Amino acid sequence: MARILFVTNGHGEIAIADRIARDVRSLAPEIEIDHLPLVGESRAYFMNEVGPRQAMPSGGLIAMGNLSNILRDLRGGLLALTLAQRKFLVRVRGRYALAVAIGDAFALLMTLATRVPAVYVGTAKSVRVAPYGAFERRVLRRADVVFVRDEPTAERLRAQGVDARAPGNVIVDLFGERDDPRADAVTEGFDPLLAVFPGSRQSAYRDAQFLLDVVRRVAADRPGLGAVLSIAPLLDAARFARHLAQDGWEVEDSADVRMPFVLRDRGRALARAWRGEIGPLLARAALVIGQAGTANEAAAAAGVPVIAFERDRDRKTAWYRMRQHGLLGDALLVLPGDPVRAAAGVAALLDDAPRRARMGALGRERMGPAGGAQAIARTIVELT
Numbered sequence: 001m002a003r004i005l006f007v008t009n010g011h012g013e014i015a016i017a018d019r020i021a022r023d024v025r026s027l028a029p030e031i032e033i034d035h036l037p038l039v040g041e042s043r044a045y046f047m048n049e050v051g052p053r054q055a056m057p058s059g060g061l062i063a064m065g066n067l068s069n070i071l072r073d074l075r076g077g078l079l080a081l082t083l084a085q086r087k088f089l090v091r092v093r094g095r096y097a098l099a100v101a102i103g104d105a106f107a108l109l110m111t112l113a114t115r116v117p118a119v120y121v122g123t124a125k126s127v128r129v130a131p132y133g134a135f136e137r138r139v140l141r142r143a144d145v146v147f148v149r150d151e152p153t154a155e156r157l158r159a160q161g162v163d164a165r166a167p168g169n170v171i172v173d174l175f176g177e178r179d180d181p182r183a184d185a186v187t188e189g190f191d192p193l194l195a196v197f198p199g200s201r202q203s204a205y206r207d208a209q210f211l212l213d214v215v216r217r218v219a220a221d222r223p224g225l226g227a228v229l230s231i232a233p234l235l236d237a238a239r240f241a242r243h244l245a246q247d248g249w250e251v252e253d254s255a256d257v258r259m260p261f262v263l264r265d266r267g268r269a270l271a272r273a274w275r276g277e278i279g280p281l282l283a284r285a286a287l288v289i290g291q292a293g294t295a296n297e298a299a300a301a302a303g304v305p306v307i308a309f310e311r312d313r314d315r316k317t318a319w320y321r322m323r324q325h326g327l328l329g330d331a332l333l334v335l336p337g338d339p340v341r342a343a344a345g346v347a348a349l350l351d352d353a354p355r356r357a358r359m360g361a362l363g364r365e366r367m368g369p370a371g372g373a374q375a376i377a378r379t380i381v382e383l384t
Helices: 011-027 067-075 078-091 105-114 134-140 151-159 183-187 204-219 237-246 294-301 312-331 339-350 353-367 372-383
Strands: 003-008 032-037 098-103 118-122 145-147 193-197 226-230 250-253 261-265 268-274 287-290 306-310 332-336
Touching (some): 003 105, 011 032, 011 098, 011 118, 011 372, 032 078, 098 105, 098 372, 105 118, 105 134, 118 372, 145 372, 183 226, 183 268, 193 204, 204 226, 204 261, 204 268, 204 287, 204 306, 204 339, 237 250, 287 294, 294 306, 294 353, 306 339, 312 332, 332 339, 332 353, 339 353
Parallel strands (some): 003 032, 003 098, 118 145, 193 226, 226 268, 287 306, 306 332
Antiparallel strands (some): 250 261, 261 268
C-alpha cells in the first residue's frame, strides 16, 4: 500500500495540506497519508499526525528576521524540536513513496531529508510582495514538482530556471464549497453582518477583544448590525468567553456546540461565537474584520471586503500585514489600531457600497480561480 507524507510549515498551511489530502483520498482511497506539522499541533481530518511536534510561542511567525519571535521560540525549544523533526524525517527514509512540502523553502529543505520524490506547494511567496530569493530557488530546484500561488510568480521562477506551475491558489478551494444551514441561526437578525476572524494563534484571544470592541462601537448607532466571532479549531471557546467578560460583555453560554456563546451589550445580542467552517459566514457577511492570515485571504477569494488593523503590539511583525496587503492589494483595507479610528473606518466602509464592491471584485481577481487543490492532488497521485 502506497504511503505519502505531508510536511507543513504554518497554521494556514495545515488547512491547505488537509484540503489537498481530501482530494488525494477521493482520487486514490488506497493511499495512506501522514502529516508532520513543523509548526504547532493540528487537527487534520484527512491526514494521520506523525513525528515530534510542539506549539511555539510565536505561533510560527519567525520569518523576515523577526528576532524577537525567533528568540522566544528558541527559549521555547525550537532548536531541539527542529533537530528532532529532522531526525524523524531521516529515520522514515524508505517508508514513503512521496513527500509533499507545503509552506516556505524551509519546509521543502526539511522534507528533502526523506530522500524520496518531493512535491513543493508554495503558499505565501509571490512576486507581488516577496519573490523567491537565490537560496530559495536553489532549494526549489531539488523538488520534482513545484507549485506556487500565482502565475506571475511561476513565470518569474521559470525564467530563473525553476520549472514552476500555478494551477490555482488552494486557499480559494478551502471554504467555498459547502454551506451549513446551522449558520442561519448564528447570523439571524444581523444586518449587516460582520465576520470576525481573530486568527488561529495564541494572540487570537487578545485580538478578539480588540475586534469586538470595534464591533461594539460601530453598532452603537446601527441597530441591526451584528457580528459572528469565528473560533479556530484548536483554540478554547471558554477562554475567549472569559477574556470578553473582562471587557464588560454579557456572556450567555449556549448548549449548541457550533455556537458556544452569545455576547450581549446592555441586553442587546451583538455577537455570537461560531465553531464551524468559515465558508458559510463568508456567504452571508457584508464585511470581514480580522487579524487572520489564511482566513482573511479566503474572504478576499470569496469576494468579501477585508479590514485588518495595525496594532501597537504588531509593530515587530508588521511585515506580516505588509505581506498580506501586498498579496491582496486594495481588496484589503488596513486601519489604525486605535479603537475609535478603527470603528470610524469600519463604519465608513459599511456606508460605501461601491467601494465594497470594488474590493470584492479585486479580491477574487488577486486570489484567482478555484481548482488548485484538485490539480495538485492529481499530480501527487500520478507520482505515487
